[in-house]
Amino acid sequence: MSDQKLHERLRKLLALSKSSNPAEAALALEKAQQLMAELGLDADDLELLDIESEDVDALLSTSTVLPLYVAGLIRMVTDTMGVDVVYTPRLGRLHFIGNKAKAEIAGYAYGVLARQLRKERQTFLKGQSKRLKRSTRIGRADQYAEGWVTAARKKVSALAIPEKEKALIEVWKEKNMGDLDTCKHRKAKAVRGKDDAWLNGWRDGQESRLDHGVSGSGAATALGHTRRIGAA
Known part of the structure; x- marks a missing residue:
């Protein structure tokens, strides 16, 4: 999967991490953190995704x-x-x-x-x-x-x-x-x-x-x- 598609997936996970459903939000945040580690991204890099x-x-x-x-x-x-x-x-x-x-x-x-x-x-x-x-x-x-x-x-x-x-x-x-x-x-x-x-x-x-x-x-x-x- 290309970095562009991975970044798009990360955007979707971060959006889901703000869900009003606590379980869904927690799972999305966990997956987002795993993907960030896989891509070598830190908190400062997140703003660059846009x-x-x-x-x-x-x-x-x-x-x-x-x-x-x-x-x-x-x-x-x-x-x-x-x-x-x-x-x-x-x-x-x-x-x-x-x-x-x-x-x-x-x-x-x-x-x-x-x-x-x-x-x-x-x-x-x-x-x-x-x-x-x-x-x-x-x-x-x-x-x-x-x-x-x-x-x-x-x-x-x-x-x-x-x-x-x-x-x-x-x-x-x-x-x-x-x-x-x-x-x-x-x-x-x-x-x-x-x-x-x-x-x-x-x-x-x-x-x-x-x-x-x-x-x-x-x-x-x-x-x-x-x-x-x-x-x-």
């Missing part, structure tokens, strides 16, 4: 220096859901870290919004004249994406991470990910037509939607080198 990582494909970029619109979308999701995030460029994975339920929703939300943005950026890019330099077309598409994220961000409210939860997240990252670098990001090029491109993105970003059912994702293995996502 902190998990929801690992999802980065989708928009696997660069070590993220485009500003990608960093902005990631930060929008973490601010909205009240979680933290770590990025693994080598695997092209994002790890949304926090309360289990919030981390899962953050992973889902990012996937939905990133696919919307990727599709609309590609549509905008295809609409650019082939007579333009490729760098100009890419620059405009990046400006479009920055405008899209700016508009989408204005539609949501930030959810602060409680201080205790924030401290637990830091402990979890230290135990599971070690030292982290800060991930840099780059702005879109200031190409000709950038203002119109940004404005088109801003208009389309106002139509962004997040209205599908939540679906979990598989966890990444062999994290490799990971990075914090800086504020955008």
